[in-house]
Amino acid sequence: MTVIGTPLTVSPPTAHRLPPTVLTNMGLSMKRIWLAVPLLLTSVGCGYNRIQQLDEQANGAQGQIEVQLQRRADLIPNLVSTVKGYAQHESDVFVQVAQARAGVQSAIQTHDPAQMADANAQLTGVLGRLIAVAEAYPQLKADAQFTRLMDELSGTENRIAVARGDYNAAAQEYNAYIRQFPQALTAKVTGAKSRNYFNVTNPGAREAPTVDFSKPGASAPAGGTTPAPNAPAAGATTGAKRP
Numbered sequence: 283m284t285v286i287g288t289p290l291t292v293s294p295p296t297a298h299r300l301p302p303t304v305l306t307n308m309g310l311s312m313k314r315i316w317l318a319v320p321l322l323l324t325s326v327g328c329g330y331n332r333i334q335q336l337d338e339q340a341n342g343a344q345g346q347i348e349v350q351l352q353r354r355a356d357l358i359p360n361l362v363s364t365v366k367g368y369a370q371h372e373s374d375v376f377v378q379v380a381q382a383r384a385g386v387q388s389a390i391q392t393h394d395p396a397q398m399a400d401a402n403a404q405l406t407g408v409l410g411r412l413i414a415v416a417e418a419y420p421q422l423k424a425d426a427q428f429t430r431l432m433d434e435l436s437g438t439e440n441r442i443a444v445a446r447g448d449y450n451a452a453a454q455e456y457n458a459y460i461r462q463f464p465q466a467l468t469a470k471v472t473g474a475k476s477r478n479y480f481n482v483t484n485p486g487a488r489e490a491p492t493v494d495f496s497k498p499g500a501s502a503p504a505g506g507t508t509p510a511p512n513a514p515a516a517g518a519t520t521g522a523k524r525p
Contacts, residue, residue, distance in 0.1 A: 329465035333474050336456040340477055343449035347480060348390050350442045351402060357438065358383045358409075361431045365412060368422040372415050378408045395449065395480040402442065403482045409435075446480045453477040 362376055382405040389401035413432075416422050423429075457476045460469040468474070 329468040330472065333456075333460060333465060333468060333472070336452070336459055337474070340449065340452040340456050343445065343452045344393070344395060344480075346445040347395070347398065347442065347449055348393070350438055350445055351386055351390055351398060354402075354405070354435065354438045354442065355383050355386050357431060357435050358405075361428075361435065362412070364425060364428045364431060365416055365422065368419045368425075369415055372412075375408070375411050375415055379405075379412055382408045394478060395453070396478040396483050399446075399480045399482050400484045403484070406439075450479050450481070453479055 358379060362379055365372070366376065382401070385401040386398070386405050389397040392398075416428065459465055460474050460476070
């Protein structure tokens with residue numbers, strides 16, 4: 283450029299120039315970032331695989347609970363049928379048992395451990411009433427069918443207790459893992475959520491069962507004799523279901 287015949291030289295502005303040391307530090311920082319990205323992705327990826335593994339482990343343990351709960355529910359109709367043969371007037375107890383059994387089956391369909399635990403505790407309570415009624419009938423207690431069903435029911439309850447312990451341990455390990463970093467990021471992205479435990483959440487389900495023996499039919503007939511059980515209806519099943 284020439285101003286009144288005099289050449290004018292314009293130099294680039296120095297404000298945008300960065301010292302070499304700054305440029306070097308920036309280059310090193312970017313390099314560290316790009317090196318950290320693969321490490322982070324690897325960590326998150328491994329976390330994903332472990333989350334899936336722990337989730338499947340908890341699912342398997344929960345499946346065992348559901349199997350044993352269903353088996354317990356399957357034993358109830360035959361148990362009630364046997365008790366009815368000796369204690370026909372305990373209709374209120376029979377209705378409560380049927381309702382609690384239906385509650386267990388509904389809870390199994392939800393696949394929610396907490397709901398299943400509450401329903402199972404409710405069934406345990408009404409079964410306690412049913413068994414208390416049976417205590418008033420010596421011949422019922424000596425009935426081979428009743429004894430066998432009670433043995434099977436007791437064995438199933440023990441397996442439920444074992445399955446409960448296995449599931450809660452698996453759920454605890456899973457829940458603890460997805461709260462750690464960087465697994466928590468993976469859990470958030472994939473929608474992995476904490477699992478409920480198989481613990482009773484309804485305090486009323488833990489209440490001890492009570493039986494009012496002042497009601498008609500709640501005690502053994504006078505004279506200490508027990509009427510013979512009614513013959514089962516045609517086509518009725520009297521044997522306990524097998525898994």
